[in-house]
Amino acid sequence: MELTPDIVKRIADLARLELTETEVELYCVQLSAILEYAARLQKIDTHEIPPTSSILPSHSLLREDDPVEGHNREEILKNAPAIKREQYQVPPILD
Amino acid sequence: MTQYESIIGLETHIQLNTQSKIFCSCKADSWLDAPNSNICPVCTGLPGVLPVLNRKAVEKAMLLASAMQAEIQPVSFFDRKNYFYPDLPKGYQISQYDMPLARGGFIDLPIPDSTGQNTTSYTRRIGITKLHLEEDAGKTKNIGGERQIDFNRCGVPLVEMVTGPDLRTAEEAAHYLFRLRQLLRWIDISEGDMEKGHLRCDANVSIRPVGVDYLNPKTEIKNVNSIDAVRDAISKEIERQIRETEAGQKIEAWTLEWDEDRGILKKMRSKETEADYRYFREPDLLALRIDDAWQNEVVSIQPELPLQRRQRFMNAYQLPEYDADILTSEKKLSDFFETATKAYPGDSKKISNWIMNDLLRILKDRNMQIDQMQLQPADLVEIITMVENGLINTSTGKSLIEKVEDSHQRPSEIVRSENLTRVSDESAIISACKEVLAENPTEVASYKAGKPTLMGWFVGQVMRKTKGKTDPEKAKEIFETLLH
Numbered sequence: 001m002e003l004t005p006d007i008v009k010r011i012a013d014l015a016r017l018e019l020t021e022t023e024v025e026l027y028c029v030q031l032s033a034i035l036e037y038a039a040r041l042q043k044i045d046t047h048e049i050p051p052t053s054s055i056l057p058s059h060s061l062l063r064e065d066d067p068v069e070g071h072n073r074e075e076i077l078k079n080a081p082a083i084k085r086e087q088y089q090v091p092p093i094l095d
Numbered sequence: 096m097t098q099y100e101s102i103i104g105l106e107t108h109i110q111l112n113t114q115s116k117i118f119c120s121c122k123a124d125s126w127l128d129a130p131n132s133n134i135c136p137v138c139t140g141l142p143g144v145l146p147v148l149n150r151k152a153v154e155k156a157m158l159l160a161s162a163m164q165a166e167i168q169p170v171s172f173f174d175r176k177n178y179f180y181p182d183l184p185k186g187y188q189i190s191q192y193d194m195p196l197a198r199g200g201f202i203d204l205p206i207p208d209s210t211g212q213n214t215t216s217y218t219r220r221i222g223i224t225k226l227h228l229e230e231d232a233g234k235t236k237n238i239g240g241e242r243q244i245d246f247n248r249c250g251v252p253l254v255e256m257v258t259g260p261d262l263r264t265a266e267e268a269a270h271y272l273f274r275l276r277q278l279l280r281w282i283d284i285s286e287g288d289m290e291k292g293h294l295r296c297d298a299n300v301s302i303r304p305v306g307v308d309y310l311n312p313k314t315e316i317k318n319v320n321s322i323d324a325v326r327d328a329i330s331k332e333i334e335r336q337i338r339e340t341e342a343g344q345k346i347e348a349w350t351l352e353w354d355e356d357r358g359i360l361k362k363m364r365s366k367e368t369e370a371d372y373r374y375f376r377e378p379d380l381l382a383l384r385i386d387d388a389w390q391n392e393v394v395s396i397q398p399e400l401p402l403q404r405r406q407r408f409m410n411a412y413q414l415p416e417y418d419a420d421i422l423t424s425e426k427k428l429s430d431f432f433e434t435a436t437k438a439y440p441g442d443s444k445k446i447s448n449w450i451m452n453d454l455l456r457i458l459k460d461r462n463m464q465i466d467q468m469q470l471q472p473a474d475l476v477e478i479i480t481m482v483e484n485g486l487i488n489t490s491t492g493k494s495l496i497e498k499v500e501d502s503h504q505r506p507s508e509i510v511r512s513e514n515l516t517r518v519s520d521e522s523a524i525i526s527a528c529k530e531v532l533a534e535n536p537t538e539v540a541s542y543k544a545g546k547p548t549l550m551g552w553f554v555g556q557v558m559r560k561t562k563g564k565t566d567p568e569k570a571k572e573i574f575e576t577l578l579h
Contacts, residue, residue, distance in 0.1 A: 063120070
């Protein structure tokens with residue numbers, strides 16, 4: 001499948017990426033190549049193989065429902081670009 | 096004019112009452128906690144962290160699935176739902192998509208008639224189309240034009256449960272939420288408090304002429320956070336859709352927001368299409384496998400469900416539907432009733448009356464739950480038995496409930512220590528009545544001159560003299576003879 005610049009722009013928009021026209025052209029080619037490879041895989045007959053979303057052991061490990069305290073709020077808040085009243089301060093967005 | 100019917104589906108988000116969050120060990124309940132006090136690198140989406148699924152969250156979702164008669168799936172998967180919002184730090188929500196925890200399910204909803212009595216006029220089966228586990232997002236607060244984010248709620252386990260387009264009136268939607276909330280508390284998987292956001296509801300509403308079977312475009316109502324608000328918002332939207340359709344307008348698939356303060360619906364941004372979320376398997380989590388052994392272990396602790404118990408109370412104890420409905424409003428109350436009625440066989444209605452008229456009033460007055468009471472089912476049975484045997488009169492019996500609460504003594508002990516047994520010796524009552532008349536010649540004269548309302552006052556005087564132990568009917572009889 002050949003991706004058009006419009007589709008690439010749409011994907012970039014969903015991922016909140018700003019692309020230059022040169023980048024759009026570049027990604028058209030690169031993403032199309034990826035899809036072309038996936039299309040080749042699609043042709044392989046896999047109807048007797050169950051879908052594999054992971055090659056790791058077959059099921060999730062579960063955690064007991066025991067709350068643990070000890071994370072330091074100040075340490076984690078250091079990752080925020082700005083803090084106000086112990087909260088992450090962000091610019092007004094959407095709506 | 097065309098007759099319309101409304102088609103309503105409800106999407107609910109149910110906050111599970113686990114101790115810790117769904118994918119990390121942070122405390123889940125942050126009620127009254129300071130902002131960002133229950134956060135860690137996992138729930139704030141820092142790079143390099145891995146989610147680990149909470150067993151209890153899965154089990155609570157299994158309990159709900161089983162209560163809704165849904166099929167718990169032996170294998171389910173988690174997926175990433177991608178969207179950008181500041182209170183979603185990873186840029187995606189871990190949810191379930193095409194392989195959810197449970198499929199199918201329904202609830203048979205008794206809809207009472209509109210006369211105010213809680214008797215069922217019909218039953219509506221509401222199908223469940225979706226039941227899956229996911230994580231909650233944080234909270235964005237608007238403070239003086241600034242946006243501040245609290246991640247305490249981020250990662251709290253949610254069940255998303257969606258009904259089919261099976262509800263037909265705003266009233267039915269309200270009943271669905273009422274029964275759902277009752278169930279959540281009954282099986283102890285959520286506090287179900289809509290005002291606190293434990294139970295959130297979006298409503299999809301469309302109308303169509305009666306008799307057709309196609310569906311018209313629907314609108315989605317968001318941000319309704321009480322059962323009354325859901326009823327009001329849906330009613331308003333149905334009225335609007337009928338008005339616009341009658342005026343020749345097309346109904347568009349808007350998203351509407353309920354403004355609680357003004358009681359109006361406002362249009363929100365155009366609805367995003369599902370494809371925009373670009374769901375894909377969560378690569379950090381493996382398949383969730385629920386084998387028969389685990390499922391049986393979890394589901395075997397499921398108590399009898401509220402609507403089943405309600406029906407059984409009507410059948411086994413010949414209770415009116417109204418009584419059965421109130422007595423099964425919460426599990427502990429229904430347990431109390433059943434223990435009491437088993438200890439007092441033959442007259443369940445009497446137990447029911449005492450609970451509904453007296454016990455519930457006291458609980459309400461004292462703002463207490465039934466399991467916080469000193470009064471045990473055996474105490475209530477003891478009180479009722481003493482009244483029935485004529486040992487104490489009814490009003491003494493009623494006051495005994497409060498005395499048990501205050502003194503922590505058994506009813507029979509209180510009756511003995513306070514000498515509350517009723518004065519049944521007629522000569523004692525007659526002499527008390529004679530004393531009253533002798534002490535109040537003015538009132539006797541007025542009564543004889545034609546003021547029969549004074550009878551109540553005379554009886555009151557005897558009750559005072561005998562500290563409430565006289566049967567007032569008996570005293571009245573004696574006065575009537577004496578004053579004749």
